[in-house]
Amino acid sequence: MITSWDIYWITRLDAICGALAFISILGAVGLCAAGVIVTVEDLWKDYWRKYMVAVMALMVFMFCGLLTPNTKTAIAIYMVPKIVNNDHVMQLPEKAAKYLNGKFDEWINDMVSAKKKKP
16 A cells, blocks of 8 residues: 555655766766876875775765666556556456556656656
8 A cells, every 4th residue: 555655755756866866976076076186196095095985985876876766667666566456457448448558658658758868
């Protein structure tokens, strides 16, 4: 059973994805700047471990950002199995089933076009 708490977190997924993307971009810029400073100042021997820890942390944030679904994907993951396995849905008239298939195709196309727009 879906609760209001589940709905809240599903709607927050887009904001979480945005925050992870922002942190990743900011971290990448910061790491590039730190790499230049450390190399120019010849401090690489002193700071290479800290730099590598920062690189690993950035990779973790980027990986989390890649695995966090957006709102539409999370709803599809949660609802499609419930709809498909529902006995009442199995007894729907053919026109309703065609309409639902069209809507699912539309949502899938929206998700595919949204992913194509992202670089």
